[in-house]
Amino acid sequence: MKQFLFVLLLFTIFPTNTFSQQLSLEGKVVDEHNVALDGAHVHINNRFVLAGEDGNYRIGNLKEGEYRISVSYIGFRTLDTVIPLAENAVVNFKLTEDTAALEAILLNGSTRRRSSENIEKVNKEYLQEQFSGSLATTLERLPGVNATEIGAGASKPIIRGLGFNRVAVTENGIKQEGQQWGADHGLEIDAFSVEDIEIIKGVGAIEHGSDAIGGVIKIINDRVPEEGFSGEVIGLTKSVNNTLAASTNLSLRTDRFFYKIKATGSEFGDYSVPTDNIVYLSQNIPIYNERLKNTAGKEVDLYGQVGYLGEHYKGTLSISNVYFKSGFFPGAHGIPSINRVQDDGDQRNIDYPFQRVNHLKFINKNEWFFHNSNLEVILGFQNNHRQEWSRFHTHYAGQVAPEVNPDLELNFDLNTYDAQVKFSKDFHENHTTGIGAQTQIQDNSISGFNFLLPEYSRINQGVYATHSYQVSKNINLNAGARLDFSKIEIEGYYDDNLYRYLIRRGTTEATANEFATRSTDTNRDFTNINLMAGALFNFHKNWDFSVNTGTSFRLPTAIELGANGIHHGSFRHERGDPNLDAEKGYVFDTKLNYRKKSFKASVSPYLYYFENYIFLNPSGQFSILPHAGQIYQFTQSEALLTGIEFDFSTVIAEKWHTQFTFEYLYNRQVTDNRSRNFPLPFTPPVNGFFEVGYDFLQKSNTFKDTEVFANSAFAFEQDRIAQNEEITPGYQIFGGGLRSNLEIGDFKATVNLQATNIFNTKYFNHTNFYRALEIPEMGRNIQLMVKIPIN
Numbered sequence: 001m002k003q004f005l006f007v008l009l010l011f012t013i014f015p016t017n018t019f020s021q022q023l024s025l026e027g028k029v030v031d032e033h034n035v036a037l038d039g040a041h042v043h044i045n046n047r048f049v050l051a052g053e054d055g056n057y058r059i060g061n062l063k064e065g066e067y068r069i070s071v072s073y074i075g076f077r078t079l080d081t082v083i084p085l086a087e088n089a090v091v092n093f094k095l096t097e098d099t100a101a102l103e104a105i106l107l108n109g110s111t112r113r114r115s116s117e118n119i120e121k122v123n124k125e126y127l128q129e130q131f132s133g134s135l136a137t138t139l140e141r142l143p144g145v146n147a148t149e150i151g152a153g154a155s156k157p158i159i160r161g162l163g164f165n166r167v168a169v170t171e172n173g174i175k176q177e178g179q180q181w182g183a184d185h186g187l188e189i190d191a192f193s194v195e196d197i198e199i200i201k202g203v204g205a206i207e208h209g210s211d212a213i214g215g216v217i218k219i220i221n222d223r224v225p226e227e228g229f230s231g232e233v234i235g236l237t238k239s240v241n242n243t244l245a246a247s248t249n250l251s252l253r254t255d256r257f258f259y260k261i262k263a264t265g266s267e268f269g270d271y272s273v274p275t276d277n278i279v280y281l282s283q284n285i286p287i288y289n290e291r292l293k294n295t296a297g298k299e300v301d302l303y304g305q306v307g308y309l310g311e312h313y314k315g316t317l318s319i320s321n322v323y324f325k326s327g328f329f330p331g332a333h334g335i336p337s338i339n340r341v342q343d344d345g346d347q348r349n350i351d352y353p354f355q356r357v358n359h360l361k362f363i364n365k366n367e368w369f370f371h372n373s374n375l376e377v378i379l380g381f382q383n384n385h386r387q388e389w390s391r392f393h394t395h396y397a398g399q400v401a402p403e404v405n406p407d408l409e410l411n412f413d414l415n416t417y418d419a420q421v422k423f424s425k426d427f428h429e430n431h432t433t434g435i436g437a438q439t440q441i442q443d444n445s446i447s448g449f450n451f452l453l454p455e456y457s458r459i460n461q462g463v464y465a466t467h468s469y470q471v472s473k474n475i476n477l478n479a480g481a482r483l484d485f486s487k488i489e490i491e492g493y494y495d496d497n498l499y500r501y502l503i504r505r506g507t508t509e510a511t512a513n514e515f516a517t518r519s520t521d522t523n524r525d526f527t528n529i530n531l532m533a534g535a536l537f538n539f540h541k542n543w544d545f546s547v548n549t550g551t552s553f554r555l556p557t558a559i560e561l562g563a564n565g566i567h568h569g570s571f572r573h574e575r576g577d578p579n580l581d582a583e584k585g586y587v588f589d590t591k592l593n594y595r596k597k598s599f600k601a602s603v604s605p606y607l608y609y610f611e612n613y614i615f616l617n618p619s620g621q622f623s624i625l626p627h628a629g630q631i632y633q634f635t636q637s638e639a640l641l642t643g644i645e646f647d648f649s650t651v652i653a654e655k656w657h658t659q660f661t662f663e664y665l666y667n668r669q670v671t672d673n674r675s676r677n678f679p680l681p682f683t684p685p686v687n688g689f690f691e692v693g694y695d696f697l698q699k700s701n702t703f704k705d706t707e708v709f710a711n712s713a714f715a716f717e718q719d720r721i722a723q724n725e726e727i728t729p730g731y732q733i734f735g736g737g738l739r740s741n742l743e744i745g746d747f748k749a750t751v752n753l754q755a756t757n758i759f760n761t762k763y764f765n766h767t768n769f770y771r772a773l774e775i776p777e778m779g780r781n782i783q784l785m786v787k788i789p790i791n
Contacts, residue, residue, distance in 0.1 A: 161213025
């Protein structure tokens, strides 16, 4: 740890140069449609800067004379010119799109294809406008993206029916860790601190490795801010659980350095549901005042970043900490209990049982830019400390509560160290090659009065190469290969309390020893080779078509290999299999795009095949643990997954805008016994979203850029269910709202008022974590967000 922090410190000692203040050159970098090119490189002699979000750039401390300037941006032809400078000058650059550039959807209104990968892009403004409680649920309006919700403040993303450890989430190049322990916790990322997001669907495992089998959510939080001091303050309130939240994002940029500080605090109460009764394990459990008891929570997030821009170098050091605490609904934690759901008169307290998570993260990202190549080195450290608390209880006579933290049921403390390097070079104007290497080391320790997962350590190493070739004006090809090595060591665990319990019940000594060995020492090595290829065809000025195919993989997690215990948070006894193989898949992904002026449409069919998909299967064997019920065994099976996504948007008469997304997904297990070919668990139903809005073009002195909108989300009945799942009825809910920029004198603010589930409809989400408990989705919610810029 000390060596790692020392290396991290060395990478953050940035060189500095001092220049006398003389002349400056500034301007804007745009494309042929005058759309700002955020992040464009502007090189002048041995120096460079990055264009900001609005395309603006500025280079100061220049002397009088002639300067050679090179302006470049991925997907556009590089512009080289010579400019004489005798006084402060404003020079704008317009770049021409390269036909090899591939289109990615930018939901803030512009479109450009930059890669044959199936990519969706959203910016900070979209995330703030569509914010719905967590990062994953905010992204649900994108085609093919769903979420598994865990209460009111946490959720996990699902891409094309693949979620949990099958979706890699990265921040500034470092993969977010902490998803190894099950479904009952979220991503531990502050949605208000996110600057930009790229969602890669289909072939994503070449550069990102394990866990990218379903896709990649790339969080980009190292944008260079505008010069000077800027920022914003956000206030949020929600009626469904009486949320009160505030967030601030501040930045300061000088000639070479930039700094960011972000902070978010939120507190919410028990959330309302449109029902007064649920049925769990055949027992009726009342819901008093239509509030789900003990689902209150709070979150405190801090983020800091310092960056440096050198002559050929950009470096950032980011430090973040996410603290989250929320209650579990007590009526379904372990054995159903009516007594524990009695109204306590306090909707904001967090009582037992509850979860508490603290995620600390350091990321040091370094980039060196040259004329036709660049080098990237990223170092990362994460500490993910997750706890589940419950009043001490024992199913064994004689078990004594621990002296320290007697009510701590499960405690996981995961340290992750990352190091990666990537080199990219344009060997020819039509050829670009990238090579990279990655190393990750993990160590997890456990404690608590219950047992679910043993201690383990893991080392992952991977090398990869990618190549892009522009065949002609309208055809671009790309390919990649990756080799991975992984080693995991799981420590054995012997349960003395269980042994004595079984002996007292008359079990033989041999049988008691067998079952008391909850986990055996396990050492496994994994090797994977993956390939991918893709192509883009611009066959018409308004049409393009991309196709990608390849392989992907996922390493089995420690809980899949070594779990053996009652997981109250998941409502079952989970048992791993130390003999599981790495999950391997094959993917074929296509996308057809049409764009003409404000009319945009895309359709994306896809197909996945898995040799050995890992899932929890009801074993038909009852657990020997007291009050545990049936054992759910991690097992493997061949599986097939296919579907299609559709996205459409247009603007009518400059005032009306519409958006429509639709998703159909089909999957099943593939076994020798066709009667056992069940669908895969947590499969989203056929679903869609529709919105129509009206923009008031007339501007008043107070309200500007005002928009009103109405929308609807719907899902068909999900009757294709996995073992032990329930059929989920279809539903349709409605919402609407108002957005406007408010100006009163020098005061400016953006107001976003929206309502969801207006008619307080009782419905169920098949992918919701609480679906198994017959708990419906949240009731009517009115949300107000106010954003105040700081200049």
